[in-house]
Amino acid sequence: MKRVYLDNAATTPIRNEVIRIMTNILKYSFGNPSSVQHSYGREARSIIEESRIRIAKNIKASPHEIIFTSGGTEANNLVLQSSILDFGVQHILTSKLEHPSVLQTVLGLYKKYKVCINFIQIQKKGILDLNHMEDLLKKNYLKKTLVSLMYANNEIGNLLELDQVIFLCKKYNAYFHSDTIQVIGNFPIHMDKLSLDFATASAHKFYGPKGVGFVFIRKHFLKKIKSFISGGLQEYGIRSGTENTYGIAGLSEALQLSCCNYYKNIEKIRDLKLYCISELKKIIPDIIFNGLSSDIDKSIPSILNILYPIKKKDHLFYFHLDLMGVSVSKGNSCYSNIPQVSSVIQSITDESLLKKRMPIRISFGIFNEKKDIDVLVTALEKIKTKKNFS
Incomplete structure (x- = not known):
């Protein structure tokens, strides 16, 4: 049976070139990078x-x-906690469509430090109400504010209206943090042109290793940040702990390879998405796409999110697909062990619809082909005819 992997938003397969780099470092460059008194450490x-x-x-x-x-x-976590402890932020402005690493951290900061938290209203299709955002910035103008918004939503693929958000942050002197984890390594991004104060990345979203990532911190903030993890002077004293040498090298190689092929990869994934939309419409005439995921210009090419119609709710639905050789997800992989529909889908979908339909996040990668979409569509057609689902 051919197995098809369509959960690239959760994690991507690691490139062979990256594995070779990392394996070589594991074998031959094992020194502690802080032991610069000898050649092993200096090499690391x-x-x-x-x-x-x-x-x-x-x-x-x-x-x-x-x-x-x-x-x-x-x-x-580093950005959000440092903004309170080191920059004196009193107000955080975010949305309920963010990743749990933002939402849970923000709620924790509210409980611990009594920071004022506001959520931007969500319009139809998961579009943020930027007029409401401006109202909230205006009302809290005298407070030091951090705006934290995802560039590309990891569940519904919506792209943030970045230029307008940046404009509002500048207008009201707010710091701007963007979770760019679905973007960096998959889209060209120029920090010298974007007025982002903080941005975050994770290697396993662009064909690198798990367990390593980075935060971009605008240079004028660096001296203000105290140690996020204490116990050493690594990472300019901001993040103590012996660095993951081979993981960092793998991250660097994966990013380099992605950057060399950005436009070719984007075009391929965009074509896969368009083909998938077309084929799904053939078998599901009343198909509902979540968010803006079917809008090729307003969503990231790698993510398509649908509500699949079923008459009888079955939370083994995704396992049925897996047994048929198709790997997709219901949404955020960090919450995949919870049976409920994700908060993102709940925020943008009528409860009555969720009783009759199951959300499916299909996420494409550079190793996918159109034949993978065909396997998915065939599997969904077969499920449609089974007694439990029809």
């Missing part, structure tokens, strides 16, 4: 700093604006 330190330079070059940033972390969740 050199790998990290060369990786930092390459990463910075690929996103058009300065090398010292890149701080390595264990991934996107830690990177988001």
Whole structure:
């Protein structure tokens, strides 16, 4: 049976070139990068700093604006917690469509430090009401504010109206943090042109290893940030702990390879998405697409989210697909063990619809082909005819 992997928004397969780089470092460059008194340590330190330079070059940033972390969740935590403890932020403005590493952290900060939290209203299709955002910024103008909004939503694919958000943040002197985890490594991004104060990335979203990522911190903020994890002076004293040398090298190589093929990859994935939309419409005439995921110009090409019609609710639905060789998800992989529909889908969908339909997030990657879509569509057709679902 051919197995088809269509859950690239959760994690991507690691490139062979990246595996080779990492394996070589594991074998031959095992020194502690902080042990610069000898050649083993200096070699490891050199790998990290060369990786930092390459990463910075690929996103058009300065090398010292890149701080390595264990991934996107830690990177988001670092920004949010530092904004309160080191920058004196009194007000956080975000949305209920954010990743749990933002939402849960923000709620924790509210409980611990009594920070004022406001959520931007959500319009139809998961579009943020930027007029409401401006009202909230205006009302809290005297408070130091951090705006935290995802560039590309990891469940419904909606792209943030980035230029307008940046304009409003500048107008009201608010700091701007963007979770760019679905974007960096998949889209060109130029930090020298974008007025982002903080941005986050995770290697396993662009064909690199899990357990490593980075946070971009605009240079004028660096001296203000105290140690997020204490116990050492690594990462400019911001993130203590021996660096993941081979993971960082893998991240750097994966980003480099992605950057060399951005437009070719984007075009391929866009074509896969359009083909998938077309084929799904043939078998589901009343298909409902979640958010803006079917709008090729307003969503990230890699994510398509649908509500699949069934008469009898069955939370083994996704396992049935898996047994038929198709790997998709119901949404955010960080909450996949919870039977309920994700908060993102609940926020934008009528409850009556969710009683009759199951959300499916289909996410494409560079290793997918049109024949993978055909396998998905065939599986959905077969499920449609089974007694439990029809």
